[in-house]
Amino acid sequence: MFKKDGSEASPTQPRPAPPAAGRAPAPRRSGGGATIGPSIKIKGDVSGDEDLLIQGRIEGKVKLAKHNVTIGSDGHVKADVHGRTVVVEGQVEGDLHAKEQIILRHTARVEGSIAAPRVTLEDGAVFRGGIEMDAGGKEGKPVVGKKTDADREAGAKRDDGSETGAAGEKESGKSLQA
Amino acid sequence: MKLPWRSRVETASPEVIPPEPPGPVIDIYSSPGLEEALRGVPDDGSCKVLDLGPSVADNVEFVSSFASYLQIIDAIDRNPSASDLEGGGFGRLSALQSLFGQHRRSFSLVLMWDVLNYLSIDQAERLLQSVAELCLPSARLHAIVFATDMMAAVPNRYRILDNARLAYESATTELRGAPNLVPAAVQKLLKGFRVEHSFVLQHGVHEYVASRKRWYVKE
Numbered sequence: 001m002f003k004k005d006g007s008e009a010s011p012t013q014p015r016p017a018p019p020a021a022g023r024a025p026a027p028r029r030s031g032g033g034a035t036i037g038p039s040i041k042i043k044g045d046v047s048g049d050e051d052l053l054i055q056g057r058i059e060g061k062v063k064l065a066k067h068n069v070t071i072g073s074d075g076h077v078k079a080d081v082h083g084r085t086v087v088v089e090g091q092v093e094g095d096l097h098a099k100e101q102i103i104l105r106h107t108a109r110v111e112g113s114i115a116a117p118r119v120t121l122e123d124g125a126v127f128r129g130g131i132e133m134d135a136g137g138k139e140g141k142p143v144v145g146k147k148t149d150a151d152r153e154a155g156a157k158r159d160d161g162s163e164t165g166a167a168g169e170k171e172s173g174k175s176l177q178a
Numbered sequence: 179m180k181l182p183w184r185s186r187v188e189t190a191s192p193e194v195i196p197p198e199p200p201g202p203v204i205d206i207y208s209s210p211g212l213e214e215a216l217r218g219v220p221d222d223g224s225c226k227v228l229d230l231g232p233s234v235a236d237n238v239e240f241v242s243s244f245a246s247y248l249q250i251i252d253a254i255d256r257n258p259s260a261s262d263l264e265g266g267g268f269g270r271l272s273a274l275q276s277l278f279g280q281h282r283r284s285f286s287l288v289l290m291w292d293v294l295n296y297l298s299i300d301q302a303e304r305l306l307q308s309v310a311e312l313c314l315p316s317a318r319l320h321a322i323v324f325a326t327d328m329m330a331a332v333p334n335r336y337r338i339l340d341n342a343r344l345a346y347e348s349a350t351t352e353l354r355g356a357p358n359l360v361p362a363a364v365q366k367l368l369k370g371f372r373v374e375h376s377f378v379l380q381h382g383v384h385e386y387v388a389s390r391k392r393w394y395v396k397e
Contacts, residue, residue, distance in 0.1 A: 119238075127233035128273065131248045133241075 038074045046079075054090075065099060073107050086116070088125075095129075206345045210377045211385025213342040215320035218389070219244065219287045228285040228312060230293050230305075232335060237289075240338040249277065249285070253305065254296045254333050271301070274308045285312050288319040292333035292346075294367060295324050295356055302367045310370030310390060317390040319371050323364055326382035329356040359384075 033051035036042065040056035047063040054062070054075040062069060062081040069083035075090035086098045088108040096102050098116035106124030115132040219225045226247040229237065233250045241248045251274055288309055294302050309319070322336070331352035337345045364386060365373050371388035378384055 119242075121233065121235040121238050123235050125233060125235070126252075128250055128252045131238065131242075131250070133246050133248065 033068075036075075052083075071108075080112075204345055204347050206339065206343060207379065207383075208342055209344045209385060210342070211320050211322070211375065211387050212338070212344060214375050214387045215287065215318045216341050218316075218318040218387075225286045226281070226284050227287045227289065228309065229289045230309075231289060231291050231333075234335060234337050236337040236339070240340075245287075249281065253293050271304055271308065274305070274312070277312055278308075281312055283312065283314055286314055286317050288313060288317060290319060291322040291336045292324070294321065294359060294364065295329055296333055299357075299367070303369065306367055306369050306371070313370075313390045315390055315392045319368070319386075319388045319390070321364070321368070321386040321388070323359050323384045323386065324356055324382055325359050325361075325384050326356055328353040330354075361386075 033053060034048065035053045036046075036056040036058065038055045042056070042058045043060055045061040045063065046052070046058060049067070050064075051068040051070075052062070052064055053070045053072055054077060055072040056074070057076045057078075059078040061079050062077065062083070064084075065082045066084055068085045068087070069081055070087040071077050071081070071090045071092055073089040077091070078093045080095045080097070081092065082097045084098065085100045085102070086096050087103045087105065088096070088110055089105040090107070091109045093111050095112045096110065096114050096116070100116070101118035101120065102114055102116040103120045104110060104122060104125040104127060106122040108122075108125040108127070110126070111128045113130040113132065114127075119131060121127065221244055223244070223246055225245040226249070227241050227245045228249050228251070229241075230251045230253045231237075232252045238248060238250075253271075253274075290309075293305070297305060313319075330348050331350050331354045334346040334348050337347070339345055359367075361373075361376055361384065364384070368386070368388050371390050373386050373388045375387040376384060377386075
C-alpha cells in the first residue's frame with residue numbers, strides 16, 4: 001500500500017512507530033488556516049473564513065461552519081464549536097457540531113454533546129455527554145467509527161506486507177463463563 | 179572446560195530483553211445479561227441509550243448500530259488519586275439531573291456496569307431515582323455488580339464485543355473492600371425497576387436485567 005524507499009527494516013531492528021496512516025484520516029484543509037497559539041486567550045466569539053487550529057484558550061463560541069476546526073493538544077475550549085469538520089486533541093467543554101465529521105483523538109477530553117453525520121472516537125478519548133445519532137438527517141444515520149492502537153498496528157503490519165494484526169487483546173484462561 | 183548447558187545458552191544470547199511494562203488486564207466473557215437486555219430494546223431506530231460508564235470507542239460504535247442517541251455519564255471518577263474511594267468518587271449526579279429537561283422519560287436502555295459497587299447506599303438510591311426519571315416505562319437496565327469481599331480499587335472498563343460478549347479491563351491490580359451487594363440488596367437499590375433476570379458468573383460477577391416499573395412514582 002505504502003511504498004518504502006528501498007530501506008526495508010530488518011526483523012532485528014526496532015519497529016518504527018506506526019505511521020499516521022493508521023489513524024483516522026485528517027480532514028482536508030481548505031488552503032491556509034489560522035492558528036491560535038498556546039499563549040493566546042480569547043473571551044468572545046470566533047468566526048472567519050478559513051481553517052483554524054486552536055492551541056490556546058477560548059471561552060465563547062467558535063463558528064466556522066464551512067471550515068475545519070482543530071482543537072490541538074494544548075487547546076482548551078469552553079465554547080460551542082461549529083465547523084465543517086471538528087478534530088479534538090485537547091479539551092472542550094461545550095457542544096460540537098460538524099457538517100461532515102467529528103474526530104476525537106485519543107488525547108481528547110470532551111464534555112458536551114456531539115452532532116455530526118460522521119463521528120470517530122479513538123481509544124483513550126474521554127467523552128462525557130450525548131451523541132446525536134440522527135444527525136445525518138435525510139441522508140440517514142451517522143457513521144460512528146473508532147480507531148484503536150491495534151488498528152494502527154494492524155495498518156502498520158499491512159504496510160510492511162506481513163500479516164494483518166489481531167485485535168490486540170488476549171482471551172485469558174480465566175475467562176468468565178455463565 | 180565444558181560449560182553447563184544454561185551457561186552456554188546465556189553466552190549465546192547476551193541480550194537482555196527488558197520485561198514489558200504492565201498493561202491493563204483484559205478479560206473476555208460471555209454476557210447473557212447483555213444479550214437479554216438487548217432483546218427488549220426497540221429496533222426501529224428510536225432507541226435512546228444511557229451509559230453510566232466511561233466512553234469506550236467500541237461501545238459507541240456498537241450502540242450506533244441500533245440507537246438514535248447515546249448519553250455517556252461516566253458516573254464514577256476513575257482517577258483513584260482524585261476520588262474519595264471511601265465515599266465513592268461520585269460527582270456526576272448533577273450531570274444526570276441536568277438531563278431532566280430534555281430527556282425525561284426518553285431512554286430505552288440503561289447500561290450500569292460496575293457502578294453500584296462504588297457508591298454508598300444513599301448515592302446509589304439517588305442515582306437510581308434519577309435514572310428511573312429519565313427512562314421510558316418500558317426501559318431495560320443492565321447492571322453488572324461484583325458480589326465479592328474485595329474488588330478492584332477503581333471500576334473496570336467494559337467493552338462490547340458483540341451482543342453477547344464483553345471484555346473488561348482492570349486498570350489496576352489494587353483491591354479494596356466491596357459492599358455486600360447480594361441480590362436482595364441490589365433489588366432494593368433498583369427502585370423503580372423490577373429485576374427480571376439475574377445471572378451469576380464466575381469470580382462473583384452478577385448480571386441483572388431489570389425493567390422499569392410502569393407505576394413507578396418519584397418519591
